[in-house]
Amino acid sequence: MILLDEFDVIGDKAGIGSLIKSMSNERVKFAICGIGRDLVELVDDHQSVERLLEEGAIDIKPMANDEISAIFERATSLYNGDLTFDHDVVEQIVELSDGYPYLAQLMGKACVNRVNETQAPRVDRTVFDHVLEDIRSGTAFPTLESAYLRAVGQSELRRLLLTILAEQRSDASKYNDDVQRVALKEIRALATEFEIDHIDQLVPRLIDKKFGPALVRDPDIYGAYEWANPVLRAYVRLRR
Template sequence: MIVINRQVLVNAFVPAHELEVPDRFAGRRKQVLELSDCLYAHGATPLIYGDRGLGKSSLALQLQLIAMGNAELLTKLGVTDRVLPPDKRFLTFFVTCTDSTRNFADLLQSLVNHAESVEHVDTSAGATKLIDRTTRKRVTFKLFEAESTKKYAAESGRLSFKDLNLEEKLVRLCELLTDTYGMPVLFIIDELDRMKDTAGLASFLKAVSSEALKFVLVGIASNVAELLTDHQSIERRLRPVLVPVMEEAELEQIVIKAQSYLNAEGIPLAFSMRAIARLADVSSGYPWFVHVLGQECLIVAESKSRTLVQYNDVDRAIRGLARNESAQQLSDMYQAAVRDSEPREKTLRAFALWNHSDIPTRDVYKLLSEELGTQAGSTHRSQLCKAEFGGILFVPPFQKRGLVRFRNEMFKAYVRMRPSIYSGVDSAVKEAYLKRHWRQEREFDEYSGR
């Protein structure tokens, strides 16, 4: 009997954490190349943005490793020419905004705290590696003499007694870091969307970004304006890098890499090709769903002493998604939207089946009334736009009527995937959608003479 290491099993997929190990990072070749080029561009400020659940933070962590000189991912991608030479590598700090990061001043204080918290870790060679004491993350792989870090700590301490505002203090600290260690400084600012007010940030970045000081911004948004209040002051310096939904082949790579990780750790669990394809298909381009469902599949297979995850295991994981702890927030949103109304659930699922982000209400209303017998589609749509029901839909500002969008595209994918509260609603809406789509295709063929 094979004894399975539980810690290894439950970490083959990581829905609750970013992927830091390059060997397990899948896809995103285009974005990795764009970001690695930005490290060479003087004054450029990369902005990583996109919907929830698409792996922006994992991508940012890979950029952190690349900036510190780690060549593993770039080598795997076959672009070793982009590996930073020793004299171009950065002292890199990964700063995550929280609910307490309300404005630019709060962010500046956090950046200062990270810059002040450099300390050394002794190595067997007698030299030191730097870490960020506030997060215990590595700042650089390069080895330094311990004396350098002691000198920096002493000098940065003296700055605290000088009459400097936060902006001046951060700049002086970064200059001191560069003078002490002979390396430029990079701040990766994650979850920028948590800041209630970003006023002042863009102007600051424009003023201080240089060859020796660089910033990377990461956040949930559909466009730059959603992340930066005064983005026009930095428009020419910004390098927007959109993180789109993943291709199915990229999603399949996540499963294959998780499987390889297990096998390397002595756990002979694997996914059938049909199970891998099913996971990639149902996840609608969102890697987070691959991690949530894949993790559940492994746990179930192991509990039944099976070494192969089958197609039906994926379907069972999908049916259990409403009870999955990792997806609890999405489940709560669904419950708040549907409540005690079967017609509203039909309306919600009919909107979710539309493939594009801009959803024409007229077409959905026709689907509801003609195929599903639900006549009050506009009423339920209006309710789904209200905060009382979670405000999951909204009318785009440029379109006063006729179109709606999901406020959270990841939730839209979740709606399509999970079972309905009212029995048969999910299958009825899917059948109606397919029937109407087939009818429209036939009418088009007849009209065009095909």
């Protein structure tokens, strides 16, 4: 099994479909992982590969709460009990991670770094409050913070707009329960309350590949966008 992870970030995928088709046999198989609206976005240069992907496609949902909690149970076990996470801290990390284990692991690692500084044997509410403050100030996760700053630039209004979009919940009846899709028309009234009067002038940077992009225009629904990286959305909701 040859696993091609984060396949969506590859800029030029030309020929990969034919390569997979020619190399696959009963002993060699390929698995492609990536974020996309459909399979065509991942592999689009060989129709027979597309059919194979369709037959074996697995839609990965956000991780269940108990599975994220198990990450911290495993960490405690690996530390042989020398470091523990308070139950209420784990519960909050589960809630804030939005079902993305990567974000949960980042928060857990930040907690470990904090207790290493203080030599404390456990991650309690006080420790996690310090970690949350680091996240909200932009000092905890350099990679996500860099993506966030590239998206908003020097514009305070764009920062507010991105935060509003990150907080927006999709209407399942309109968007097929796709929680990563947002619509500008749904937040215009709220944006006005924050004195964001020219939304359409702020959006182009958010969808420009030179600056991320943070959002991708939905070709099927006018005024609707999808988050290019759902973890960034969760981070924006934490970042203040």
